[in-house]
Amino acid sequence: xxxxxxxxxxxxxxxxxxxxxxxxxxxxxxxxxxxxxxxxxxxxxxxxxxxxxxxxxxxxxxxxxxxxxxxxxxxxxxxxxxxxxxxxxxxxxxxxxxxxxxxxx
Amino acid sequence: xxxxxxxxxxxxxxxxxxxxxxxxxxxxxxxxxxxxxxxxxxxxxxxxxxxxxxxxxxxxxxxxxxxxxxxxxxxxxxxxxxxxxxxxxxxxxxxxxxxxxxxxxxxxxxxxxxxxxxxxxxxxxxxxxxxxxxxxxxxxxxxxxxxxxxxxxxxxxxxxxxxxxxxxxxxxxxxxxxxxxxxxxx
Numbered sequence: 001x002x003x004x005x006x007x008x009x010x011x012x013x014x015x016x017x018x019x020x021x022x023x024x025x026x027x028x029x030x031x032x033x034x035x036x037x038x039x040x041x042x043x044x045x046x047x048x049x050x051x052x053x054x055x056x057x058x059x060x061x062x063x064x065x066x067x068x069x070x071x072x073x074x075x076x077x078x079x080x081x082x083x084x085x086x087x088x089x090x091x092x093x094x095x096x097x098x099x100x101x102x103x104x105x
Numbered sequence: 106x107x108x109x110x111x112x113x114x115x116x117x118x119x120x121x122x123x124x125x126x127x128x129x130x131x132x133x134x135x136x137x138x139x140x141x142x143x144x145x146x147x148x149x150x151x152x153x154x155x156x157x158x159x160x161x162x163x164x165x166x167x168x169x170x171x172x173x174x175x176x177x178x179x180x181x182x183x184x185x186x187x188x189x190x191x192x193x194x195x196x197x198x199x200x201x202x203x204x205x206x207x208x209x210x211x212x213x214x215x216x217x218x219x220x221x222x223x224x225x226x227x228x229x230x231x232x233x234x235x236x237x238x239x240x241x242x243x244x245x246x247x248x249x250x251x252x253x254x255x256x257x258x259x260x261x262x263x264x265x266x267x268x269x270x271x272x273x274x275x276x277x278x279x280x281x282x283x284x285x286x287x288x289x290x291x
Contacts, residue, residue: 006116059235076269083276
């Protein structure tokens with residue numbers, strides 16, 4: 001049996017919350033779709049850090065399983081997002097999420 | 106006792122370095138104007154997060170983080186950034202700056218919400234962590250959980266990956282035929 005060395009879980013959760021807020025700031029502020037996708041990755045990783053921190057705190061492996069599932073979903077999301085970016089680039093559309101409003105009603 | 110406290114100090118030092126690298130590279134991802142530098146900063150972010158996972162006894166997740174994220178996903182990102190060429194963000198166009206103010210406000214509100222909710226709901230049992238045995242977080246432990254208790258999540262993950270792969274192929278495949286050769290729907 002090993003105890004948790006170093007900082008307690010609340011410090012990890014603070015880092016996780018700060019990462020999530022940083023990613024949200026990037027998603028809301030930036031207009032390049034590639035950087036929006038990268039900021040989305042930061043948000044997902046903030047969530048993953050909280051999941052793994054709680055998993056360690058409770059001694060339950062379910063949080064790590066959840067984190068691995070989030071990782072797979074993030075990989076899928078990157079595939080679809082980058083596919084969209086490449087398709088937009090092929091249409092010679094400007095890569096700016098504020099101007100991509102063709103579908104607007 | 107002395108060895109245990111020395112180990113504790115060592116873990117604290119590693120945690121501080123990894124946490125500040127993590128936060129700094131996260132801010133760098135958001136603030137670089139060139140997506141290539143942002144992607145490189147995100148690789149640093151993922152690496153320092155893997156160190157934090159190791160400190161939390163999640164060895165397999167840390168390894169998967171480095172292999173899947175910092176390896177595969179980021180290579181795909183860098184290929185796409187290299188493919189569409191170096192284009193920085195178009196200048197602000199004198200657009201409404203209330204957008205930026207609103208974004209900063211919303212992100213700050215999110216941070217405050219997270220801190221308040223965790224402080225109110227979870228501060229009671231965060232101070233002491235459960236003791237775990239040596240096998241916690243090893244590949245054998247994760248594999249056993251995945252194939253017994255969480256089999257449905259495992260299978261659904263495989264379907265999600267399959268659908269995403271098909272979607273990527275459909276988005277990436279473009280017909281080389283000219284418009285008049287494309288059969289119309291009528």
